Amino acid sequence: MTDDLAGLHAAPPVRAPLVGRPWGTTRLFIMAAAFLSGLAGTTLSSDLEVPTSGFASSPTKVQEPISPLPLSMPLDEGKVRLGERLFADSRLSSGNGISCASCHMPAFGMTDGRSISSGLPGYPGITNSLTILNVGFNTQFSWSGQTLSLEEQADKVIEAKRTMGGSWEEVVATLSGDDSVAAEFKQNFPDGVTRKNIVDSLVAYEKSLITPNAPFDRYLRGETDAISEDAKNGYQIFKDYGCVSCHQGINVGGNMMQVFGIFGSPPSITKGAETAGSAHGSGIADDKPVFRVPPLRNVADTAPYFHDGSAKSLSEAISLMATYQLGREISDDDVSKLESFLKSLSGDVSPVLSD
Numbered sequence: 122m123t124d125d126l127a128g129l130h131a132a133p134p135v136r137a138p139l140v141g142r143p144w145g146t147t148r149l150f151i152m153a154a155a156f157l158s159g160l161a162g163t164t165l166s167s168d169l170e171v172p173t174s175g176f177a178s179s180p181t182k183v184q185e186p187i188s189p190l191p192l193s194m195p196l197d198e199g200k201v202r203l204g205e206r207l208f209a210d211s212r213l214s215s216g217n218g219i220s221c222a223s224c225h226m227p228a229f230g231m232t233d234g235r236s237i238s239s240g241l242p243g244y245p246g247i248t249n250s251l252t253i254l255n256v257g258f259n260t261q262f263s264w265s266g267q268t269l270s271l272e273e274q275a276d277k278v279i280e281a282k283r284t285m286g287g288s289w290e291e292v293v294a295t296l297s298g299d300d301s302v303a304a305e306f307k308q309n310f311p312d313g314v315t316r317k318n319i320v321d322s323l324v325a326y327e328k329s330l331i332t333p334n335a336p337f338d339r340y341l342r343g344e345t346d347a348i349s350e351d352a353k354n355g356y357q358i359f360k361d362y363g364c365v366s367c368h369q370g371i372n373v374g375g376n377m378m379q380v381f382g383i384f385g386s387p388p389s390i391t392k393g394a395e396t397a398g399s400a401h402g403s404g405i406a407d408d409k410p411v412f413r414v415p416p417l418r419n420v421a422d423t424a425p426y427f428h429d430g431s432a433k434s435l436s437e438a439i440s441l442m443a444t445y446q447l448g449r450e451i452s453d454d455d456v457s458k459l460e461s462f463l464k465s466l467s468g469d470v471s472p473v474l475s476d
C-alpha cells in the first residue's frame with residue numbers, strides 16, 4: 122500500500138511464485154464456462170492456437186507474448202465467501218469507518234476512480250489506487266513493486282496509516298466477538314479467527330476476481346472475430362513498437378520493474394527517484410523513478426492513469442508511454458488502434474463469484 126514506500130525491502134525484488142500458497146482441502150472449480158461455452162478445454166499452455174499476426178482466418182501455432190487467463194481457478198469457496206465478507210467489513214479498519222471495498226469498487230474496475238487515493242484523516246493518500254482484478258497473476262505488488270505476495274500485502278494494509286489505519290490486535294478481538302463471523306471462520310479454519318486466517322480469506326477472495334471472458338482472450342483462444350480489425354492492428358503495433366517488452370505475460374504487465382522516463386522526463390515526474398510510489402533501492406536506476414510495470418487488463422475501466430493519476434484518459438496515457446518509454450511520437454491513428462486493443466482486454470468478473 123502507500124505505506125510500502127518506507128523502503129521495506131532494500132534488495133531488488135525477486136520474482137515471486139505465481140501462486141503464493143497451496144489451496145485448502147475443499148476445492149471449488151470456479152468455472153467461467155457460462156461465458157465461454159464451447160471454448161472450455163482449450164489448451165492453456167503458452168504454446169497457443171492463435172491466429173497469425175497477419176490475421177489469417179485459419180489458426181496457426183505461434184508463441185504469443187500475452188497469454189489468456191485460465192477459464193477456471195481451483196479455489197476454496199468457503200474462504201472466498203468469507204474473504205468477500207471481510208473485504209466489505211469496516212471493522213478491519215478499527216474505527217476508521219473504511220473497508221477494502223471503499224477504495225476497490227466494481228464501478229471503477231476495482232480501483233477508487235480518484236487521481237490520488239483519499240487516504241485517512243491526517244494521512245492523505247500519495248498514489249493512485251490499483252485494481253485488484255486478476256491480481257493473483259501479478260508477481261509483485263503495489264506501484265513500487267516492493268511487496269512480493271498478496272499475503273504480505275493484506276497483512277500490511279490493515280495497519281497502513283494511509284489505507285486502513287487499523288490495529289491487528291483490535292481487528293482479531295472485534296471479529297472474534299461477533300458470533301456470526303466467528304462461526305464462519307470456524308467452518309473454514311479449525312483455529313477460528315486469527316490474523317493469518319483473515320489474511321488467507323482476503324487473499325482467496327482477491328484470487329477469485331478473474332475476468333476470463335475478455336474479447337482479447339477469446340481471440341487468443343482462436344475466436345478470430347472476437348475483436349475488431351482496429352484492435353488486431355493495435356495489438357500488432359503494441360508488439361512492433363515494443364510496448365510488449367514491458368507489458369507482457371498473463372496480466373499484460375505486473376511482472377517487472379522499469380524506469381518511468383527512459384527517454385526524457387515525463388511531466389508527472391517531479392521528484393526524480395523520490396517520486397511518490399516509486400521503488401527505493403531497486404538497483405535499477407539511481408536518478409529516475411522505478412515502478413512495477415502496471416498490468417493492463419481492464420485498463421479501460423481504471424482511469425485516471427499512472428502512479429499519480431495524471432493521465433486522465435487512456436489515449437493520453439498511450440501517447441505519453443510512446444514518448445517517454447519508447448522515444449517516439451506516434452500518430453493519432455496509432456493511438457486509436459492501441460486504444461482499441463487495450464479496450465479488448467476488459468472482461469467481466471467470473472459470474473460464480475459476483476452474485
Ligand code: HEC
Pocket residue numbers: 122123124125126208213219220221222223224225233238239240241246248249250251252253256259261262263264265271274275278279283284285323327398
Ligand atoms: C484508502 C483507500 C484504500 C483502502 C481502504 C484499501 N486500498 Fe488497496 N490500494 C489502495 C492504493 C492507493 C493502492 C496502491 C498503493 C501503492 O502502490 O502504494 C492499493 C493497492 C492494493 C493492492 C495491490 C494491487 C497490485 O496490483 O499491486 C492490493 C492487493 C490491495 N490494494 C488490496 C486491498 C485490501 C485487501 C484492502 C483491505 C484490507 C485494501 N486494499 C484497502 C487503496 C486502498
Ligand code: HEC
Pocket residue numbers: 359362363364365366367368379380381383412413414415416417420423425426427428429435438439442443446447459
Ligand atoms: C520500458 C517499459 C515500458 C514500455 C516500453 C511501455 N510501458 Fe506502459 N508503463 C510502464 C510503466 C513503468 C508504467 C507506470 C508509469 C507510472 O505510473 O508512473 C506504465 C504505465 C502504462 C499505462 C497506465 C496504466 C495504469 O494503470 O495507470 C498504460 C495505459 C500503458 N503503460 C500503456 C503502454 C503502451 C500502449 C505502450 C507502448 C506505446 C507502453 N505502455 C510502453 C512501462 C512501460
